[in-house]
Amino acid sequence: DTELATYTPKSLFDAYTILYADTDDTPAALYMAASRIVGRAATGGIAALDKAAILGIINVEDGADVTDVDNVTTALGSINANALADITSPGANIEDAVTKKHTSGSETQGGDVSGTVGNASVDKxxxxxxxxxxxxxxxxxxxxxxxxxxxxxxxxxxxxxxxxxxxxxxxxxxxLADVTSAGANLEDAVTKKHTQNTDTQFDFYNALADDLTWSGDKDTQLVGESVIFGDLLYFNWATKRWKKTDADAAATMPGLRIALESKGDGEVCLMLVKGYIRGDNEFDFGASMIYASVTPGA
Structure with a gap:
């Protein structure tokens, strides 16, 4: 009777099960799914361990080659004189970690360089x-x-x-005078982007191909009467505004400028201070020189 009371019946077991016990005198059946290993993790009882649990127990990175000591975390400390704490990427190939994946420092020795920077190809x-x-x-x-x-x-x-x-x-x-590379736009740097000083000379010449065009030094000021493109202007001290010149009135001749747009009395007008202007109807370029006339502004 005693022997019959302690036996384990076969009916307890289905396919792919094993006998185990987590409590004294309490045998049980444990089902083993595919690709599982019987074991016991740091916590809990006997179980059918999956891949993640097994790797956690042996302390190996997922995907590491456990046959290569360079890739086993627990073995890295004895590879050479370097301490385990000095290796910043356990599980990564040591050659890659040393030659490719670290930040350049004072002790870094570089040879040929190739790869990508910001997704742009870098030639060797x-x-x-x-x-x-x-x-x-x-x-x-x-x-x-x-x-x-x-x-x-x-x-x-x-x-x-x-x-x-x-x-x-x-x-x-x-x-700068020795730099001949077109990699830096020297034309822009010299002709467009610096402040004028005693060593700077400006050339305003421009072959004006179209009517009603100009090139040169400009200014914007208030006008004291209606003006149009090409009007010759002078500064009127009484009104503190620019008005059209009159060749018969000497007081209207100093400080000449040319209107570059049509504006009314009291409006701000764009003016040519020095340079070139083309107005096919306003100026006769066939003449040797242009003179102010007795017609105001002409």
């Missing part, structure tokens, strides 16, 4: 002595001569093109 930059650059470069190759500070690029197969001369010593920058 080779460097060395000027005389050591390849005699047969491939199109796209870039070479920095460390002894002459020259930067070359191969645009035509087996031929170097000098991009620019660099002065990299002491953080020096070459004089």
């Amino acid at each position: 930059i080779k460097r060395g002595l000027d005389a050591s650059k390849s005699a047969t470069p491939a199109v796209g190759d870039i070479y920095l001569a460390t002894d002459t500070d020259k930067l070359y690029k191969c645009i035509i197969a087996e031929a170097w093109t000098l991009l620019k001369n660099l002065d990299l010593s002491g953080n020096n920058v070459a004089d």
